[in-house]
Amino acid sequence: MRRRLVAVTVVGLSMQPTYEPGDRVLVRRGVVPRRGDVVVVERPCSQRLAWDRPSAGLGSVRSPVTERQWLVKRVAGEPGDPWPSGREETDRVPPGHLLLLGDNARLSFDSRQMGPFPVDRVLGAVWRRL
Template sequence: MSGCLGLAVAGAALRRRLVAVTVTGNSMLPMYRPGDRVLVLRGAVPHRDQVVVVELPNTERRNWNSEPAGLGSPGEPVTERQWLLKRVSAVAGDSWGSQDEAGGRVPPDHLLLLGDNASVSFDSRQMGPFPVARVLGTVWRRL
């Protein structure tokens, strides 16, 4: 009986760490297409060039309407939220922006996130750096 309980506990812990996400939209073409399913690993701060799932902000006000459900709150339900798939372009402390722009450094606990298909992507080009707490996790593999 204790073996079954151990499996149940391990299964519950794994469900909190792994989330299956369906790709919608074209912002990560050609690597990820609408309808692709990916497995997302929660709990680790992403590194440069990794692909992450991040919570969609209010695009008009450029902020969020609720508390974080990403890395900043790993136990929160995530199905009621809208998510974006993006690539980490820069991490805290890295410079961002061109020499012609008033760029700066990525603030602590933030990431610069870009879609691979810039012409249709809502990302740090419009939003600026995203808080790490809004990141659900890192794409681990395609299903």
């Protein structure tokens, strides 16, 4: 069970009112998220908006997770879904990626700044609050 379930502490205000700073959630690793799910995704390097190391997310059951920084976000779009921006209607969430948004748009670092997140950077879906 230890490899499949991970406890994560919520930091920051981006998921208010759903989750508050200090809330702890139990994450099921290896669960492919769907629209509406709350997920934990690896935070990219702030300067380059990219990742420096191989993924510790989906499909990487043995990778250590304690050395990484994680974000809690809601899946707002799956591959093929329209991208909710003022751009062309042909803009879609690319294959292998997710549109991830914080519930508190005013204070969230998410797909609005980052663009689509690779699915393999998702640790798993939030199963329940602890």
